[in-house]
Amino acid sequence: MSEIDEFFEKFFRLRRKINEIFEDLETLIWFEKPMHDVLERCLEPLTEIIETEREIIIRMDLPYVRNKENIDINIVNDVLTVTAEMEREIDMSKTLSLCKGLYFNRFKKTIRLPPDIDPSKIKARFRNGILEIIIPKKVRRYRIRIE
Incomplete structure (x- = not known):
């Protein structure tokens, strides 16, 4: 070396x-x-991240998001950002009396990813309010065939 x-x-x-x-x-x-941003009117969704040798699986709970067209997934410089528009607002004044006029209308979550991912092979699916993102890792081993 x-x-x-x-x-x-x-x-x-x-x-x-x-x-x-x-x-x-x-x-x-x-x-x-905090799991919310008052200025942007967004909540951070409950998230599960599972990492294996071959992939990273991210699951997000997105209640009040009805279809995949309301979800945006981006990766910039190893940072995954998910934003999702809710079908209806969540009014916090109904829950907390000190929060008059405080409502949320979307979800937003950012996750730093390891550099060894393969962004071209990422898959995502949305079913029953759960977003699942499967991020394959780059193959680090190569077998070289001798001719």
């Missing part, structure tokens, strides 16, 4: 370690992050 390869290998190892540290930190302070 050349010196430059060794340097980049160490650099990428350090980057992965830093990402792991930040992910652990996010896990520790999740309860301090």
Whole structure:
């Protein structure tokens, strides 16, 4: 392995370690992050993320979203953003007396993805208020056939 390869290998190892540290930190302070944005009138949907060797599976609960045309999924610089328009607004003044005139009309969720995903092969489906996104990881092993 050349010196430059060794340097980049160490650099990428350090980057992965830093990402792991930040992910652990996010896990520790999740309860301090609000699950809504009053200015944008959006809620953060309940989300389940499962990571396997081959893929990442993301499931989001999107009540009041009736069809897939109301959902937008984008990836920019390893950040997945899902926004979904609700069929009707959720009025918080009915639940909390201090929140007069506070309503939400969409969902929004951003998730940082690892760099080893294959965006061209992402699949998504929406059924019964649940959005499922399947993100394949890039193949890191190659078999070379000898001729």
